[in-house]
Amino acid sequence: MLDVSEIKTIEHDVVVIGAGGAGLRAAIEASSRGLNTGIVCKSLLGKAHTVMAEGGMAAALGNVDSRDNWKVHFRDTIRGSKFLASWRMAELHAKNAPARVRELEAWGAVFDRTKDGRINQRNFGGHRYPRLAHVGDRTGLELIRTLQDHGIHQGIQVHMECKVLNLLTDADGAISGVLCLWRETGRFMLIRCKAVIMATGGGGKCWKITSNSWEYTGDGAAIAYDVGAELMDLEFTQFHPTGMVWPPSVRGTLVTEGVRGEGGILLNSEGERFMFRYIPERFASETADTIEEADAWLTDDKNNRRPPELLTRDVVARAILAEVKAGRGSPHGGAFLDIANRRDPAFIKKKLPSMYHQFKELAEVDITKQAMEVGPTLHYFMGGIRVDADTQETAVPGLFACGECAAGLHGANRLGGNSLSDLLVFGHLAGSGAADYIEGRRGDKAAEFNPEVVAKHVRAATSILNRESGPNPYLVHDKLQLAMQENAGIVRTGEQLKEAIAQLTALQPEVDQVKADGASQYNAGWHEALDLSSMMITSLAVAKAALMREESRGAHTRLDFEGERAEWGNANVVTKKGSDGEMIVQREERPAPPPELEAIARATIEELESGTVG
């Protein structure tokens, strides 16, 4: 019998799980409130996927175009979300993003500058005005390094290369602890705590073609779901239109939207600038419909409408897919993204240095001379853990979530650049939400958890090493990715989604019997095996939610239910664990929006700018 008291146990007030932008910002906030704060992260500090964010962080600073303000940003976000974003979260985000960006500068971030020395801002898909504060094409690195360098002086304890296996709750169902595994040693650790903030990012590793790294296995959603949190909007998985398609080993690696923001255009194999044929009615009045106007925008973005390459990501991704299906794809099954014929080499190297580097080193393509080949790649989860807009608290007392693993801000589709500002705004709010929760707790209730539950979780993890034989975890992961890639991709049908669910269900026994060879110390196969359970829950939840939503909206495209349907326009799909462990998926009507916010979202841009609305 396993003796739980022999597992090393430490204490924190707040444990933040994940050390990307959201987790670091949340930890800084919790720590600033005087709380003993710990971060647990699967990789080394500073390596989280935030470093891959390239284009910038959206904030209506108005430095480049003074017409910008929070209302226009809010309107863009709601419209980009196909009216499915949380109204309150979109409001909080648009209002707070500028302060969060300025604060980052005071903490050491060095953004690109305007001529008058302020933070420069660039154009991006779906954003009305130049709005993205940026550092060339490595804005995410700047964000994470700034938070890291600031955060290490705030008394936060960071537990690196440590994987969270389970959350622990007390007799009342409130968060009381975390069970972790040190990857380096293979030893377990218990953390007694009063609150947990999930900031684990998404679950891109459930697909074969993804921009995500090995860490993104849906841990946050799956582990929170397991203790009773609700998941929402999981059917909305964003396929970024421009991932690398060649060579095969880097298929899926992100190519920043900044290429298009800086003037890059999409061409098919016939040399046609095809995006003009895919402009949705909703955006027609704000999008250039001739090459002349789209080109003029490059030098005068105030008097010309934006090029169709900068339509929202769902639109561009589907357009590329349609071109490939029509036989007009590039040699390796994508589209051509050309900046070489649009900007001079010095400009490209200055504005897109890491893209230049990435293509040169990985594909032997010089983007100042040749077009890139690009195609859609699973990039981002709009959905995730359901949270309260102001506090980021979940349905589980003491459990909070922020960043990509939380749902609400992006609805059916996220605008580029809204993710980095999301991390800052809601990381900050989650930190203060957790602090308020702890301060408001009755008495000084000690965090207690059931040792039998801990023992059960530990045994589940060690049995993977101890059993005599079983399936290879890497091959099981391949099967799971294939099921999702083929059946829950950028366009889906009910039949495909049922097939995905059937394949995943059939895979469960293999996941349960998976075997890792070798000892417990830094055992990559064991870590892979442990991540499989998160990926199973996440994949099933995505497929079931996608099957339920019988319409096409934003990033969720059902070939058997084309177009947006009025009956789904005001409903979310919510997923939770039933009392006997079954996955419950249900439709929930949304509350009516606050009238003043709805008026802003539905106003024309002229009404907003003239002040007649909002």
Add this chain to the structure above:
Amino acid sequence: MSKRTFRIWRGNAEGGDFQTYEQESSEGMVVLDVIHGIQAEQANDMAVRWNCKAGKCGSCSVEINGKPKLACMTRMNMYAEDEVITVQPMKAFPVIKDLVTDVSWNYEQNKRIKPLQPGKPEADGDYRMAQEDIDRNQEFRKCIECYLCQDVCHILRDHGKTDVFVGPRFMHRLADLAMHPLDTRDRVPEIVEEFGSGYCNITRCCTDVCPEHINITDNAIIPLKERVVDRYYDPIAMLGRKLFGGGKSSENTD
């Protein structure tokens, strides 16, 4: 598709040796792809750090045929078809297991460096900085913390002076702060006294291996050394300091 021969160091702090693997490599692959193939098909428990697989996170630092490199950015077609590819962990850091080393010392050094201390923003709440005044900072801030520069620095690698020298990564972090238009701290004394700028003898090994092509030696370390010289060894400044006391004004003008 072709079979390639890899020799990979397997072991832990107690010892280990090179194991030979034959593994398929196809067009466009990088060294990390082949290592992953070996891991999935032949050695499930082999330890290797990686994350972004695009040269942006600096996790997969190893030594390939004796050269410190990012495994994700090292293309297989750099090597002849029949060339044996030898992969081992970074030598300057203690081994944890296989290709994974204990780089925690670097995190400790970073913690010793005082954070940015900005002055007050303008009346409108914004700071003003000219792009040309921050170009140099942005060069340093491209750093992905792969620690390859630390790995090749012979002060650390061969002489083990980890108690007196922070290494090139943190020399240019200090340069970033010292040259930051908003920073108000006087960093010169600690750069020489605590962080050991004098130990670098400008062999440029760090600059040569930097995957981000940061000119660590010429743009960071040499200017820091010059500041130290100006402060401590310039006879006129020394006289001035005696007469008027120390100050930072003369150090923060470039």
